[in-house]
Amino acid sequence: MLHRVVYVSESVGATGVSTQSLAEILGASDRNNRRDHLTGCVLFHEGRIVQAIEGGRVDIDRLIRRLLVDPRHTGMRIIVDTPIGERRLHEPMGLCHNPAAMMRRIGLTSLNRLTASDVEAMLEQRLAA
Secondary structure (H helix, E strand, O other): OEEEEEEEEEEOOOOOOOHHHHHHHHHHHHHHHHHHOOEEEEEEEOOEEEEEEEEEHHHHHHHHHHHHOOOOEEEEEEEEEEEEOOOOOOOOOEEOOOHHHHHHHHOOOOOOOOOHHHHHHHHHHHHHO
16 A cells, blocks of 8 residues: 655755755655655755655655654654555655745745645645646
């Protein structure tokens, strides 16, 4: 059975800010997610990180354990953790290139109080793009 987990966290230092930081994160995530049969997308905005991950429960749990000790972010809070019938995300690791525009389209002003409904609207926007 497939699952979807979405979390939000606070970035540490230059995580997700510099081009090199983004390239390193996306490269490692792509490689690891291909190996573990995970798909996902990540968004960086004003010091916050939102990542959606889809795959098998065991593989997602293994990734979450690694993320919990990753020094590039802190304060990880899981917003969505649910079984799914099919994947909505098909890339090993996609990047949301214009998070501010996506947030405006769904009426979200900040990621501080992100809800499951907000996440659903963001995924719909991403798929429609």
